[in-house]
Amino acid sequence: MTERIDHTLRGRWTTEQAQLPPHALTWLHARIGTGAGAVTPARPPAVPDSALGDAARTALDDVVGPGHVRVDPGSRLGRAGGLSYLDLLRQRGDGDLAVPDAVVLPGTPEEVTEVLKTCVEHDVAVVPFGGGTSVVGGVTALRGDKAAVIALDLARLDRLVSVDPVSRLAVLQAGLTAPEADRLLAAHGFTLGHVPQSYERATVGGFAATRSAGQASSGYGRFEDLVEGVRLSTPVGEWRLGAAPASAAGPDLKQLVVGSEGAFGVITEVGVRLRPRPAVERYEGFFVDGWARGADVVRDLAQRRVLADVTRLSDVDESEVSLALAGGWKTTALKAYLRARGIGRPCLLVLGWHGRDRQEVRRRRRETLRGVEAVRLGTPLGEAWRHGRFNGPRQRDALLEAGVCVETLETAAHWSRLSELRTAVRGALVDALGDGCLVMCHISHAYETGASLYFTVLAARDADDPVRQWQVAKAAAGEAIAGLGTITHHHAVGTDHAPYLEGEVGALGVDVLASVKRALDPTGVLNPGKLIPGRTLAGGSPPAGLASRDDR
Amino acid sequence: MTERIDHTLRGRWTTEQAQLPPHALTWLHARIGTGAGAVTPARPPAVPDSALGDAARTALDDVVGPGHVRVDPGSRLGRAGGLSYLDLLRQRGDGDLAVPDAVVLPGTPEEVTEVLKTCVEHDVAVVPFGGGTSVVGGVTALRGDKAAVIALDLARLDRLVSVDPVSRLAVLQAGLTAPEADRLLAAHGFTLGHVPQSYERATVGGFAATRSAGQASSGYGRFEDLVEGVRLSTPVGEWRLGAAPASAAGPDLKQLVVGSEGAFGVITEVGVRLRPRPAVERYEGFFVDGWARGADVVRDLAQRRVLADVTRLSDVDESEVSLALAGGWKTTALKAYLRARGIGRPCLLVLGWHGRDRQEVRRRRRETLRGVEAVRLGTPLGEAWRHGRFNGPRQRDALLEAGVCVETLETAAHWSRLSELRTAVRGALVDALGDGCLVMCHISHAYETGASLYFTVLAARDADDPVRQWQVAKAAAGEAIAGLGTITHHHAVGTDHAPYLEGEVGALGVDVLASVKRALDPTGVLNPGKLIPGRTLAGGSPPAGLASRDDR
Known part of the structure; x- marks a missing residue:
């Protein structure tokens, strides 16, 4: 039986949005070895x-x-x-x-x-x-x-409950999508500044439940930095937190609710820090020579605390794909120009600044760029990135239709381990998916002590068992990450990362999460199978946390 | 039996450090109504x-x-x-x-x-x-x-375990005092930048266990912002956390250990974010006219994100005392000068910037002061503050000797409630301790959404029941804080704030803390009576958290 899927409450990417330019598809088929023009239509799933x-x-x-x-x-x-x-x-x-x-x-x-x-x-x-x-x-x-x-x-929980313009705080209901929240806040002159790739559909409650990070989080902070209060429904009653901007009243229980992924309760309202809506945004593209040098530039910006609001460094492969998809003679000319400027392995660096006026953006830009060695390509490249910033999820249906295995995964690590981590994950994915696959990587979030790595993988889809094909690749990447970085920088745990959680937070960490769940959800109705792994080990050795890393 | 108290492992403020200038004591006796020259010597306590x-x-x-x-x-x-x-x-x-x-x-x-x-x-x-x-x-x-x-x-846990200069991270053992930690880190060119008034004695483990904040936390962050990893000993084994600079791997369990005050385990090592040792520090004094205007200046700095590393605003009473203790004709002349500049209710604002060179400090200072309306008194006043920054705890023995009731308490609130909170706490303390008492207040930590308030109280000590005298005053202040701010911004919970914790984190919050404690300390050997209150209520209504504050 064919079912009409009702996405009316949420909307789904329209067919128009999902188109891929023909030359991009042609290039991709040639690159990863799928048959050009192959179409693998969906079979409607059974509904019990x-x-x-x-x-x-x-x-x-x-x-x-x-x-x-x-x-x-x-x-x-x-x-x-x-x-x-x-x-x-x-x-x-x-x-x-x-x-x-x-x-x-x-x-x-x-x-x-x-x-x-x-x-x-x-x-x-x-x-x-x-x-x-x-x-x-x-x-x-x-x-x-x-x-x-x-x-x-939670779609009906769509109210802006309150705005405190003096403290720059608002209480938002959990079902508001990011664009809805920003529209309501704009009437008061404010924004969340939270722009993940899922921006068009994702909700305020989901951001809090998953410790979301957005494309401008280098400037506005991760979502957990924005959360000043939460209201949580649990099977044993309501729980509200958030008395002050900072507190030493014991452990920060807000940070126990943020990231709880529906396993401890349902977030119904979130108190969030606001920023004024920027009147001016400026995005620019730069090129640096090679990954190591690029990462050093981003590290320097983070450690000088002059990061642009958007700070994004692509590795050679991702930069190459960006240029290839732009297509034609312009790419060839650009590469020649970069070579002449000493850049043989171009890595694209996109920087974006927000400000209340041109003066502020200019001032911040000057601070950021002080001493940075990079070839400036100007605002068109930055604007091109901004224009396409939400395309990834929009285009996935079209890629699946074209027989492509397409997925992303992400991690984060301290600076001293970042390049090792990138090499390890890349190697694991190529080993698992074969030489034809395309593995691209970028840094999208930088901190004083480290950065995130975001991988995009494109490969010819295994016709017989596409699920298994990706599961094997994902497991290989997970193994490569273990001991070097986190199992997830902003995608959260869900079912897919649950088997790796104990490796990151230890057997005691899982015990603690389970004890909190027992206190708030004694019969276990909330989101079974997510976040807290089914225990296979009793006890187990402590994980490799930072404290006591004896690598002086 | 008189016992010789062994403070050898820790050191205690020496008698020399504890002296108060005679004119200050005279002024104080006159102001709060203690008999000048009264001496109330200590009776040595009994040791069972x-x-x-x-x-x-x-x-x-x-x-x-x-x-x-x-x-x-x-x-x-x-x-x-x-x-x-x-x-x-x-x-x-x-x-x-x-x-x-x-x-x-x-x-x-x-x-x-x-x-x-x-x-x-x-x-x-x-x-x-x-x-x-x-x-x-x-x-x-x-x-x-x-x-x-x-x-x-923990005094023997005094090792610098590792330094990662690229990631700007170190692992420090918990028993290191702040000066010891800074000395060890200085050899690598780094500092913690964590300078609470207890700096000379307090330890790294204590900072983490209590969510400490320091005088320069506006610039360097609260201690919980510095913690990248923890190693915790518990009765059920060791627990290590801290895989990456940021993570979405479920709730932030590090923030459950930070602030756990020895109730969940003993912090033995802490992974901390480092900053380069500043080559230049500059402190300046300013005056603004009245508390409300002063608070607006600090709020503007926080919301423009151009706070000085040290940002400290005293109210009229605290500023008055600072001037009185400086003494003599200079004070009179200064007041006349301020009046001529339109400042009838002088509030002292101390700002301090750290930087790698004069240029950086100058640049940051310019950003901070852009548009600020205040009368600049220059670096001598700033340096005077720096010189006396650790005097508070040093002088308390001498004040007790002189028959004074002397204590501090602190809170924090969102900007829109801050003045109401200051007035309420001040009023409660004066009501409890009598008109003669001296209640001073300052903002020492500012955030985009609010700030801390730090109160210093001086009163004539009740000769009959000095313990009860302060307990009554402290309870009155606690009542005044409830519903407006946090029970503690950086002093932690201990025994004294435990009765108020449920009011801040709710009955479910206390349940959650108790469930975590049961998981890690099943027999309850760890720090009994601290942090987690003895339950008097079963259930109870949810506390007034930020989320759902319907005050639009």
Whole structure:
């Protein structure tokens, strides 16, 4: 049976947005060895009958009101997983797609708490669902040991609750998408400044639940830096945090809720730090010679604390692809020009500054560029990046259609290990996917002590078992990361990184997370199978944390 | 029996340092109404026999080696509490002084873990002891329901474990005092930049355990911002955290250890972010007219993100005292000058910039002062502040000797509530201590969304029940803070703030802390009575967190 997928509440990338330029597809087919013009159409996934019992459904109806509990296949399919490559494959008919038994749409934080209590009573698992943009299985509709599973869609929690212009604070409801939040804040002269690639769909609650980072986080901070307060619904009641801009009142429990991925509760409102909307934005492109030199430039900016708001360094391969896709004689001429300027291995550096006026942007730009050795290509290259900044997720359906295996993964490490980490992950991916694959990498977030690495992988899709093909590659990358960096810099844990969590936070770390979950979610209805790994080890040795790294 | 208190491992403020200038004492006696020249000498406290059993002592000896388990009264008295006014009163013979049954000095992180296991076996409570500078009862030797209590003195954990100059990271052992840490790091060209008033005695482990903030935290960040990794000994084993400069691998568990005040484990090593040692420091004094205008200036600096490294605004009363203690005709002349410049209610603003050279300091200073309306008094006033920056704790013994009740307390709030909070706390303290008392306040830490308030209180000490006198005043201040700000910005919770913790983090917050403690310290040997309040309420309503503050 073919189902019409209902994405009406969230919207999905339109077909128009998903187009790829023909010359790019041609170039890509030649590069990774897929047959040009190959088309692998999707097979619509099967939708099982809803397992939600009548009593549970009636009770949920009573809480959220009629029309806000949906069991039609279209609504359920529209919340069946997120946007990882594996999710997309499953939605196209490859592998088993987990479909929620119902979609429940509460209208207030109080209703969210009531829904959770109802689900405890009726043995129903709850998957909080915001923009549905998780790329790590964070919204996969797993039911764990429960009788049924619902997607708790927060779309109706879409209010700007309050604005405090003096303190530059706002309280936003969790279901607001980033563009909606920015539109509401713009009326007060403010912005979140949080622009991940998922910006168009992702929600405020999702940002907080996953410790999101955005393209301008070098300037505005990671989302956890923006969070000044949270309101959380749990099966044992409501929890609010956020008394002051800073506190020494014990451990920072806000930072326990931020990143809890729906396993401890459902974030319903977030108090966020605001910045004035910038009147001026300027993006510029530069080239530096080779990865090592480029990373040194970014490190210097971070350690001098003069990073641009957007700071993004592509490695040679990613820069090469950017130039190839731009296409034609201009690329050839640019390469010749760069060679003449001493740049044989061009690495693209995009810098972007925001400010209240031209003077401020000029001043900040001068501070950033003081002493930086790079060839300046001007604003057109920077604007080209800005223009295409959300294209990645938009184009994935088209790439899948064209027989391509396309996925991203990311990590972060301290500066002294960053190049080793890049080489290791790259090598692991090429080993797993074959020489034909294309592995590109960039730094998109820099800190005084280290930086993130973001990899984009393109390969010819294995026709027989595309799910397994990527699982093998992802596992190889995970092995390469272990001991050098974090398992995830901003994609979160979900199902896909859960097996690696103990390696990063230790057996005691997993014990602590499990103890917090028992306190807040005693029957385990919340997002089963996410974040906290099923334990295979009893005890285990401590992980390789920074403290006591004896490498003086 | 008079005991000689053994402070040899830590040092205590010397008598020479503790002197107060005679004119200051005269002025103070006149101002708060104590009898000039009154002397109230200390009565040496009684030291009970050690309750540590022979078997426990032998087992501890086996772990740390002979000579590192001390039961002599002098050693025990030297670790009987911290440096709060109530601690000092008790150490002078007013009220009951809790004296540990032994002082245990492990030499390695592994020995710390073994000591904890031994204490579990022998039913002994453990109070981690660094510099002993807690002002909230954090190191009070409470035994809870255990048979005995030891002070676990970390003084022998004094190694710089590693330095990574590329990533600007170091791993420091917990027992290093701030000056020792800075001396070791200086050899590599780095500094922590962490300078609380307790700098001379406080330790790296204590900074992390209490979420410390320092006088230069506006520039260098609070200590929790510096922590990149921790190594924790717990009764159930070791726990290490800190894989990367930033991570989305679930909740930030580092921020659960930072601020855990010895209740979850003993921090043995800390991975910290470093900054280059500044070659140039410049401190300047300014005056602004009145608190409200002064607070607006600081808020503007924070929100423009051009704060000086040291940014400190005194209210009218604190500024008045500073001028009075400077003394003589110069004060009168200065006041006349300020009046002529339109400043009738002078508030002192001290700003300090650090940099690698004069150019950098000049550049940063220009950015800070752009558009600021204040009367500049130049570097002598700034240098005077720097010269006296550690005097507060040094002078307290002398003030106690002179019959003065002297204490500080602090909070923080969002900008829109800051003046209301200052007025409320000030009023509560004056109501409790009488009109004669002196209540001074300053902002020492500013953020984009709010700031800290630091109060210093001086009053004539109640001769009959000085402990009760301060407890009443402190409780009144706590009531005034509730709902407006945090119970503590950087002094931590200890015993003194524990009753207020539930008001800030909610009943669920206390449940979560208790569940984490059960996971890491199942028998409750670690620092009983600190941080986690004894529960008086079952459940309770959610606290007034920022999220959902409906004050649009």
